[in-house]
Amino acid sequence: MSRLALVRDPRFQKHQTPDAHPETPHRLVAIDNVISRFSLEHGLTELPPRAAETGQIAAVHKPSYIEELHENALKLSGEELIKLDGDTFMGAESFDTALLACGAGLVAIDAVKGGEVQSAFVAVRPPGHHALADKPMGFCLFNNVAVAARYAQTRGYQKVFIIDWDVHHGNGTQWAFYDDPSVFFTSFQQYPFWPYDSGWFTEDGLGDGRGHNMNIPLPRGTGDRGYLKAFDRLVKPLCEAFAPDLIMVSAGYDAHQDDPLGQQRISTAGYAMLSQRVVDLGRALGVPCVVFLEGGYNVKSLSESAVATMRVLNARNDSELGEVHASYLMPYAAASSNHITGDSSEHQVDERIDEVRRHFAKYWRVLR
Numbered sequence: 185m186s187r188l189a190l191v192r193d194p195r196f197q198k199h200q201t202p203d204a205h206p207e208t209p210h211r212l213v214a215i216d217n218v219i220s221r222f223s224l225e226h227g228l229t230e231l232p233p234r235a236a237e238t239g240q241i242a243a244v245h246k247p248s249y250i251e252e253l254h255e256n257a258l259k260l261s262g263e264e265l266i267k268l269d270g271d272t273f274m275g276a277e278s279f280d281t282a283l284l285a286c287g288a289g290l291v292a293i294d295a296v297k298g299g300e301v302q303s304a305f306v307a308v309r310p311p312g313h314h315a316l317a318d319k320p321m322g323f324c325l326f327n328n329v330a331v332a333a334r335y336a337q338t339r340g341y342q343k344v345f346i347i348d349w350d351v352h353h354g355n356g357t358q359w360a361f362y363d364d365p366s367v368f369f370t371s372f373q374q375y376p377f378w379p380y381d382s383g384w385f386t387e388d389g390l391g392d393g394r395g396h397n398m399n400i401p402l403p404r405g406t407g408d409r410g411y412l413k414a415f416d417r418l419v420k421p422l423c424e425a426f427a428p429d430l431i432m433v434s435a436g437y438d439a440h441q442d443d444p445l446g447q448q449r450i451s452t453a454g455y456a457m458l459s460q461r462v463v464d465l466g467r468a469l470g471v472p473c474v475v476f477l478e479g480g481y482n483v484k485s486l487s488e489s490a491v492a493t494m495r496v497l498n499a500r501n502d503s504e505l506g507e508v509h510a511s512y513l514m515p516y517a518a519a520s521s522n523h524i525t526g527d528s529s530e531h532q533v534d535e536r537i538d539e540v541r542r543h544f545a546k547y548w549r550v551l552r
Contacts, residue, residue: 188498189229189295189304190219191288196309199282200265200275206445206481207323212309214483218491219307226498229301233288233308236331241286243334244327244360249318253279253325272320282310282325289332289476296430296472297339303466303473303497306332307490311478313354313434314379321356322379329434329476330360333367336430342366345428347419348373349411349458350436350478351446353383353399357434363393368426370419372411374439374448375401385540388547395547398422400540403532404447408454410533411439415461417537418544418551423465425550431466431473437480437489445481452485456492456508463496473497 194216197209223230238250256266257279265273285308292304312329314322333344346361348354348371361367373383382399389397400414423431437455439448450458459475466473475493480486492508499505545551 186227186229186498187302187500188494189231189292189301190223190307190494191231191233191292191304192216192219192307193233193284193288195284196281196307198277198280199310200263200278201273201323202265205271205273207309207311209309210483211480211486212307214487215307215477215490218487219494222491222494228494228498229295231291231295233284233291235280235283236286236290240290240335241283241326241331244317244330245315246318253282253320268320272323272325274320274325278310278325284308285310285312285328286326286331289328289474290335292474293332293336293339293341296474297336297341303463304475305490305494305497306474306476308477311436312476313348313350313357313436313478314352315356316359322352323479324356327356327360329432330357332474332476333361333432336432337366341430343426343428344368344430344432345423345426346370346432346434347462348434348436348478349439350434351439351443351448352378352436352479354434355379355382358382358387358397358399361393362397363390365392365396368396368398368422368428370398370400370422372400372402372414372439374404374406374446377404377446385543388543395544398540398544400537402448402536405449406533407441407449408451408457409530411450411454412457412461413533414537415458418540420461420465421550422544422548424469425548427469428471430471431462431469433462433473433475434478435475435490435493436478437486440480440482440485440489442482442485443480445479452488452492455489456496459493459496460505460508463499
């Protein structure tokens, strides 16, 4: 039995966007070409998605919004598109594709809950972490990770820890759980950066959810070392203190140094190292990990980084993990993880991490 389930389907390519749009079907075509070889070589458990029911999506999104998207889809035919906001579009098959993307997460939850695998990678589009309860945003129609988290709670995972390492703040996921202490949400993001109106560390939750929403706004140019410091000093101790039943990741790969949208400097090796830290947390806590594809718009760095994550998730033991180190980490480490490149300095990153730590120390003794 493999450690890792892969949920994917060519139907995710049916969600259409304009020709010059960064979020295109070519993203998944590129990933599929690479992960097909990886899956075949390593015997991954491949699972087909199922469409989520509207009632399951309504655990996060307003029924009126779900119906509005459905009605929009019914008006379209062929290659017609509707512009939903400044950069979010849908075509005739986008609604059904979005239902399938949400449902893929539910399949992944069922797989880890049933003990078939210890982790899952959900390779879907459209992405989801910007979608709000009542409107689309940032290429996203439904919030895939949020819907899956709510579904997971119906399957017995009472406490869920969500890590978002997309270059953009996961605002939709933040607001979905902002007053809920049963879900801890943490987001690394370039800051200031789109969506501009969210992502600062003082946005720490509401009511009973205070202290359960941690934003880590990292300056432009932060590289592997800065992201790993933030994980080790903030995410790891809080995840251990929160003691979740399930870890979920919104895995955007647009903080990669080769991505055209972001200005961060993570390498492919850096994503492997971040992934290893997630796996280490899951193993230490004895809980499964489910990873969702979000952003990433350079198809080469996207596909290579996604496979790096899958290789780490699928490693059965320290020996296999050592092979991942040898193939990914060693060639890159000297060049990319020993300094922070770009416009930020290591001092700026350290100061920001300390600001976040001091703010959350009032909620969590482990940070004092």
